[in-house]
Amino acid sequence: MATTTRAWLGLTGAVRQSQARSARQVAEAGLAQLIEAMNRDYAHLLVVDNDNWADPPLFSSICANAVAGTPASTGNIGSRGRYVLESYNFNGSPFYGGRADLRMRGEILKADNSIAAAAVVLxxxxxxxxxxxxxxxxxxxxxxFPGLLAAMVDMGGNDVRGRLSGNILCLQCVDNIPSECNISSAKALEDYTINDKICVIGGNPNQTQIDGQIFLGPIDLPPVPKPPASMQDLYTNPPDITTSTTITAASGDAAQMLNGACRTDADGITHCVVGSIDLSDNETFSIDSSAGPVRLYVTGNTVDFKGSSGLVHTPVSAPSTNLGLFGREIDPTDQFTDQTVILRGGASTNNLWVYFPDGRLGIKGGAGNDVNCDSNGECTGGDIYGAVWGKFWGESNGTGAQITVPANMGQQIFNNYGADYAIGMRDYVAIGVSKWSSFVLNNGG
Incomplete structure (x- = not known):
């Protein structure tokens, strides 16, 4: 009898071990199926925790071949195996990528669908x-990276130059297709030709030059940069710029700091709040960022450089993010008049990042034709050297204006403004397993 009992116990133990091993294999198979599905159809969710998959933040606009919805987080393997995703947690940034920790539960079911064995694979x-x-x-x-980003774009005779970052991202163009494009609203984005995309953004396939790519689709816009909380009093009676004016970063001369409308923080960034900017004739708004970055926050309705007036950013060798020109926050219900931002052509001076999510933007005096590109397709010159984000681009659609985007513009913004601004059109891929472990759940639960 004792021998029979030991044999029975041994057989039972072997069965349990076999079932536990099978449960672990089911969990592994579930992980493989999930990762394969995400790499193929749901890559934008690889940088999102699974509890946000149903309504993900759009750090990146979604690639045209992506599939709407979410990947299956549970499924069957064979006739008695079932897997359930318990968690998917991403650690990193949409700009650089990172690592994802997955916890998958595998189960072996009995004939009555109760659990015979369960295991978890991490x-x-x-x-x-x-x-x-x-x-x-x-x-x-x-x-x-979107060198030009807007809810709506009317390119006309404008160009965007720079192979890597001379890209356009239009958030609502496919919802407002011009009638002359002859494109069905039901046409899938992945079926758009390059000429379709150029037409949708108001360009001319025989004239418009976009060195990068054209992306069409939504993205979550980051907040407009603001001065530190300790400087909120700068918004009290900000001055208008209506005559030639100079700002020198971190200057001890009050006249070079808008007589108190500019202030430098502990990081050496000079913050200036102004009302409207309205210059004419040969007047200039000169910004010297030799001693550190300068950020201009415009509260008024107008930025306009008439006649031969213009913005002058020195030194010419400064990175584009050394000068930021920022407007009001996005106004989704159109409660306020859109800001209008009209710059004057000349990339040697318009070396900056412009972000007006409630603004209509354009350039006067374009068509300088001074873009110089190297053998890799990266360019300098043009009318703006940097990046332009706004609500609408097209106030200069007849001037032949050129936006030239540095290859590392996205990196510049990420480094100087943080991960919130690391937006753009990116795909992602899950590769390589850097850590693996598993354990058996007692009594299948």
Whole structure:
């Protein structure tokens, strides 16, 4: 009898071990299926925790071949195996990628669907950013950074130059297709030709030059940069700029700091709040960022450089993010008059990042034709050297204006303004397992 009991116990133990091993294999199979589905159809969710998959923040506009919805987080393996995703947590940034920790539960079911055995597999995978149109191991064709971003775009005779970052992201163009484009609103984005995209953004396929890529679709816009909380009093009676004016970063001369409308923080950034900017004739608004970045916050309705007036940012060698020109926050219900921002052509002076999510933007005096591009397709010159984000681009659609975007513009903004501003069109891929472990759940629960 004792021998029979030991044999029975041994057999029972072997069965349990076999079931536990099978449960672990089910969890592993579930992980493989989930990652394959995310890499293929839901790559934008690789940088989002699973509890936000149903309504994900759009750090990146979604690639045209992505699938709406969410990947299956539970499924069956064979006739008695079931897997359930318990958690997916991303650690990193949409700009650089990072790692994702996955916890998958595998179960072996009895004939009555109760649980015979269960195991959990914990796995960490690397998440890498890439461009939408290439595999991870191929040379990138685009940084995904939007050198020109707007809810609506009417390019006309304008160009965007720079192979890696001379990209356009239009958030609502496919919802407002011009009638002359002859494109059905039901047409899938992945079926758009390059000429379709140029037409949708108001360009001319025989004239408009976009060195990068054209992306069409929504994205979550970051907040407009603001001065530190300790400087909120700068918004009290901000001065208008109506005559030639100079700002010198971190200057001890009050006249060079708008007589108190500018202030320098502990990081050496000079913050200035102004009302409207309205210059004419040969008047200039000169910004010297030699001693540190300058950020201008415009509260009024107008930025306008008439006649031969213009913005002058020195030194010419300064990075574009050394001068930021920022407007009001986004106004989704149109409660306020849109800001109007009209710059004067000349990239040697218009070296900056412009962000007016409630603004209509354009350039006067374009068509300087002074863009110089190297053998890699990266360019200097043009009418704006940097990046322009706004509500509408097209106030200069007949001037032949050129926006030239530095290849590293996205990196500049990320480094100087933080991860909230690391937006753009990116794809992602989960590759490589850097950590793996598993354990059996007692009594299948």
């Amino acid at each position: 796995q960490t995978v690397e998440i890498k950013p890439k461009s939408c149109s290439t595999s991870f191991d191929q040379p990138t064709q685009s940084s995904g």
